[in-house]
Amino acid sequence: MYFVIVTIVALAAGYAIGVLRTQRAAISAQAQLKAEQQHAEEAMRKQAQALRAEFKAMSVEMMRTQSDSLRQQHLHTLEELLKPLGHDIEDFRTQFVKGHASLDGYIKALVEQTNSLGREAEDLAKALKGNNKLQGNWGEAVLNNLLSASGLTEGRDFTLQSHQPDGRGSVAIPDVVVHLPGQRNVIIDSKVSLKAFTDYVAADDAAQQEALLKEHVRSVRQHVKELAAKDYGRIVPDSIGYVLMFIPGEAAYVSAVTAAPNLPTEAYQQHVILINPTNLLMALQLAYNLWQSELQSRSVNEIYTSAEKLYKKFSTFAQNFVKIGKSIDQLHRTYDDAQRQLTTGRGNIVSQLEGWKEKGLNPSASMPDGLTFDEE
Known part of the structure; x- marks a missing residue:
């Protein structure tokens, strides 16, 4: 009985010691994990700071490079834009110098002319007086x-x-x-x-x-x-x-x-x-x-009168033109009737005349080649 109790106590003590060791190991592992996590976080923080610094430096460099490029490009564009203006300003300056010289001459001539007119007006006033x-x-x-x-x-x-x-x-x-x-x-x-x-x-x-x-x-x-x-x-x-x-x-x-x-x-x-x-x-x-x-x-009236006369004359011409057309149509109908009598149908004139040749008539002339007729 005593042996059994000792055994149970020993097992309980061993279990307790095991539990304590397990807890200590867990606490130690947890502390180590926390330390490693803090170390990792610190490393990540430093890396992030380094990346930010590097990115900032790269951004500054890129901005400087782009700024220089844009500045050069803008300078080139501005030069291209200002170049014609420079030519225009130079031309304007040249023309201004010429115009100024011409204006000086014109003003001098105008002053002389004014003085001359003044003298002429004075002489005219003296001459007109009385x-x-x-x-x-x-x-x-x-x-x-x-x-x-x-x-x-x-x-x-x-x-x-x-x-x-x-x-x-x-x-x-x-x-x-x-x-x-x-x-x-x-x-x-x-x-x-x-x-x-x-x-x-x-x-x-x-x-x-x-x-x-x-x-x-x-x-x-x-x-x-x-x-x-x-x-x-x-x-x-x-x-x-x-x-x-x-x-x-x-x-x-x-x-x-x-x-x-x-x-x-x-x-x-x-x-x-x-x-x-x-x-x-x-x-x-x-x-x-x-x-x-x-x-x-007056020109409008003349144009209107001329147009009226022209319209009247054209109206007369149109009437005559219609009459000519009707006459031509009548001539065609008369021609067609005459042609039918001459060459078509039974007993047409040409067929009768040609029939006489078969009966012994020997004329010295002949019908034209283009003349066709209906034979009986």
Whole structure:
């Protein structure tokens, strides 16, 4: 009994010792596994850091390489784009230098021309001063220049110095009669005196200038009355009823209507229209445009008339053409009838004539080869 108990105790102790050893081995293995796992994790961490560093270095290198490549490519592309621009800039610079030289020459010529015009204007003012006849001639010269610039043709679109009987034994001679479409006429007068205005421009004293400006307005009013008294609107056939009173200087016109704003209305009430060079040129160009429209309208009418005549003539031709066709058709039918009588059917003429040859007729001539006929 004792031996059995000892044996059981020994077995239990051995089992306990085995369990303890197994637990210790498991704990030791678990600790070793954990250490190896930590070591592996540390190794992987270091490797990952190394890979990140290497990848970063490679990325930086690749970016630098690509950046250099792109920079070179962009530089090349930019050079190709800028090269034509450089040529254009160089051409522009060359042209600018040439243009600048030409502009300098043009400005010098313009200055010389301006100085020349100034001298000519001064000489003209001196020449016109106090000489009404010369002023009238100058006004007519300016008017002629405007007529030429408008495109109108003398003799067709306007008449100079035409003699117009007034019905009272006298003859009126308006400076210009402009002819409008529709057989209407516009009279232009250019004989206004500018003596007071030239004196006004030359005066230095303000009081004297004021007096001369009033004299200039009075002179224009006086010429309006004289022009209205000539009654050109009645004398010239087909007149529009108003006379254009041409003031050849822009400054003279502006000074007069500025000093006397009612002056144009006063003149209009007397069937006279004050007009300056700018407005007259516009009016003359309007007349030119009216004539162009009239000529185009006439051309259209002529084309329409010609087309109408051509249509009528073609209609007659078509009727005759149809008649000819019908006659040809009738001729064909008559020909076919004659041919049938001559060559086809029983008793046709050719077969009868050929039958006579069989009966002893010996004619000196024969039927043409192309003639076919029905034999009996």
